Amino acid sequence: GDSVTQMEGPVTLSEEAFLTINCTYTATGYPSLFWYVQYPGEGLQLLLKATKADDKGSNKGFEATYRKETTSFHLEKGSVQVSDSAVYFCALRDNYGQNFVFGPGTRLSVLP
Amino acid sequence: GAVVSQHPSWVICKSGTSVKIECRSLDFQATTMFWYRQFPKQSLMLMATSNEGSKATYEQGVEKDKFLINHASLTLSTLTVTSAHPEDSSFYICSAGGGQNTFGSGTRLTVV
Numbered sequence: 001g002d003s004v005t006q007m008e009g010p011v012t013l014s015e016e017a018f019l020t021i022n023c024t025y026t027a028t029g030y031p032s033l034f035w036y037v038q039y040p041g042e043g044l045q046l047l048l049k050a051t052k053a054d055d056k057g058s059n060k061g062f063e064a065t066y067r068k069e070t071t072s073f074h075l076e077k078g079s080v081q082v083s084d085s086a087v088y089f090c091a092l093r094d095n096y097g098q099n100f101v102f103g104p105g106t107r108l109s110v111l112p
Numbered sequence: 113g114a115v116v117s118q119h120p121s122w123v124i125c126k127s128g129t130s131v132k133i134e135c136r137s138l139d140f141q142a143t144t145m146f147w148y149r150q151f152p153k154q155s156l157m158l159m160a161t162s163n164e165g166s167k168a169t170y171e172q173g174v175e176k177d178k179f180l181i182n183h184a185s186l187t188l189s190t191l192t193v194t195s196a197h198p199e200d201s202s203f204y205i206c207s208a209g210g211g212q213n214t215f216g217s218g219t220r221l222t223v224v
Contacts, residue, residue: 034213043118043205043218044156089155098209099146104155 002027006090006103013080013110021075021106023064023090031092033057033066033073034100038087047075047088080110114140116208118216125196125223133191133219135206144209145189147181149202150218156205162189196223 007022025033035047035057048057053068062077073090090103115138125131135145143164148156160181162168168181178200180192193200205218 036215041220044215046213046215049213098144099158099161100148100156100207102155102157107153 002031002092002094002101004090004092004101004103006088006106008104008106009087010107010109013108015082015110015112016079017110019075019077019080019084019108021088021090021108023073023075023103025071025073025090025092027071027092027094027101029094030068031094033064034091034093035062035064035073035075036089036091036102038089038105040086044089080108082110082112084108085110114138114208114212114214116142116206116212116214116216118206118219120219121217122220123222125221127197127223128195130192130194131196131221133193133204133206133221135189135191135216137187137208140208140212141186142189142208142212143186145183146207146209147179147189147191148205148207150205151202159204160191161209193221196221198223 003026032051034049036044037047048059050057050066056065064075087105087107089105091100117136145162147159150156159174160168160170162181162183164183170176183189201223206216
């Protein structure tokens with residue numbers, strides 16, 4: 001079945017550092033790929049998405065590119081802020097709009 | 113964009129009682145709603161898929177008699193945790209199918 005693998009956390013960075021959270025996936029067909037963010041005590045918020053190969057999703061300084069050849073969707077941000085501290089989930093969904101398959105999540109802590 | 117309203121956001125109940133969680137699609141019709149469960153510091157796992165007007169489909173290992181799902185209308189799906197026990201304490205969250213990317217805000221259930 002479909003699956004998503006993310007780099008293990010927690011990740012601790014200083015403010016203004018560069019962030020990369022790796023995500024790779026296994027899926028049949030051509031899924032849509034997502035990054036969701038979960039702030040402490042809250043639900044999931046869609047951060048960005050990409051629906052086809054070579055698409056780049058971006059939002060709030062974060063970006064990720066759908067790489068079909070490497071089955072990856074790595075999340076990057078050039079300069080993190082303390083307010084970016086949260087858990088980040090990589091996820092996929094098949095093109096029939098069915099349920100999401102989530103990675104294990106990566107906890108990010110940004111120190112001032 | 114599409115909004116899924118989930119209530120309550122948190123609930124504490126005694127062992128043996130039942131708790132109902134509601135998810136409403138506010139500005140669209142959701143023929144399918146997915147229910148996920150998230151244990152502390154873990155990822156989200158699909159529990160079941162509810163379809164308007166028909167029986168829910170449960171993932172392997174999820175007790176259908178314990179987690180009752182009702183999807184009586186195109187805008188409302190409910191999850192009832194029956195005879196709750198402390199091990200049912202978790203974060204429950206719903207998302208609408210049909211290509212929507214929106215999740216409810218989640219319900220944190222604590223069974224004491």
